[in-house]
Amino acid sequence: VQADTLLEVNNIEVIYNHVILVLKGVSLTVPKGGITALLGGNGAGKTTTLKAVSNLLHSERGEVTKGTIKYRGEDIHERDPAELVQKGVIQVMEGRHCFEHLTVEENLLTGAYTRKDGSANIQQDLELVYTYFPRLKERRKSQAGYTSGGEQQMVAMGRALMSRPETILLDEPSMGLAPQLVEEIFTIVKDLNEKEGVSFLLAEQNTNVALRFAHYGYILESGRVVMDGPAAELRENPDVKEFYLGMS
Ligand code: ATP
Numbered sequence: 001v002q003a004d005t006l007l008e009v010n011n012i013e014v015i016y017n018h019v020i021l022v023l024k025g026v027s028l029t030v031p032k033g034g035i036t037a038l039l040g041g042n043g044a045g046k047t048t049t050l051k052a053v054s055n056l057l058h059s060e061r062g063e064v065t066k067g068t069i070k071y072r073g074e075d076i077h078e079r080d081p082a083e084l085v086q087k088g089v090i091q092v093m094e095g096r097h098c099f100e101h102l103t104v105e106e107n108l109l110t111g112a113y114t115r116k117d118g119s120a121n122i123q124q125d126l127e128l129v130y131t132y133f134p135r136l137k138e139r140r141k142s143q144a145g146y147t148s149g150g151e152q153q154m155v156a157m158g159r160a161l162m163s164r165p166e167t168i169l170l171d172e173p174s175m176g177l178a179p180q181l182v183e184e185i186f187t188i189v190k191d192l193n194e195k196e197g198v199s200f201l202l203a204e205q206n207t208n209v210a211l212r213f214a215h216y217g218y219i220l221e222s223g224r225v226v227m228d229g230p231a232a233e234l235r236e237n238p239d240v241k242e243f244y245l246g247m248s
Contacts, residue, residue, distance in 0.1 A: 053169060
């Protein structure tokens with residue numbers, strides 16, 4: 001393991017309902033300080049990979065049947081998600097998952113639930129979230145269920161930040177958002193990466209935007225990594241251009 005490696009997924013297989021083999025030996029590495037993109041079409045296995053890491057497959061009757069998952073060299077396979085949050089790894093699920101009846105600010109505060117370092121620090125982090133997401137500050141008293149899709153994506157990301165993560169697993173942040181908002185969200189990801197040192201593993205169908213903001217990419221097809229490389233190289237690769245960037 002290299003000193004700067006945070007997450008190391010090695011040759012994992014995932015099976016749903018005891019029979020459906022969905023990941024067929026996926027390996028990937030997330031270095032400290034990087035934005036790593038997991039790309040591929042609908043059903044390629046991106047969400048399954050993230051959920052395997054954060055141990056969220058059980059409720060979907062999925063299990064990792066082969067391979068290893070390590071964080072900072074330590075085996076984290078089957079760790080309780082709350083324990084992973086303590087270790088600095090948190091997932092932002094696809095589809096935002098806000099508490100709709102709570103206000104924006106109450107949603108953000110739920111993200112601090114694993115912390116034991118006192119309300120002054122939590123208040124300080126809330127302010128930090130608001131500096132990255134000024135829209136959330138404006139809407140902090142609004143009921144989350146009545147905010148826009150883009151704002152809910154920001155709430156989900158802001159809530160994750162409240163746990164002071166080292167690594168965020170971000171599932172399909174662009175989903176259902178207008179291009180300008182997608183740009184806004186990815187710019188915030190880049191800022192968080194550069195200024196706060198947060199590392200990202202992000203799953204995206206929008207190859208174009210992901211490869212502009214990520215440092216490194218993995219392309220999944222039918223549960224296998226078919227290509228990986230620095231984002232700048234993938235952007236220039238003829239197959240990626242033809243099949244994923246739509247401009248052969
Ligand atoms: P999407 O962008 O649609 O989320 P994805 O690349 O994230 O795509 P996954 O959601 O990981 O893909 O799904 C990979 C495959 O696993 C798909 O064929 C999907 O139908 C299947 N799958 C996902 N969840 C389950 C489940 N709970 N039970 C059975 N099969 C599932």
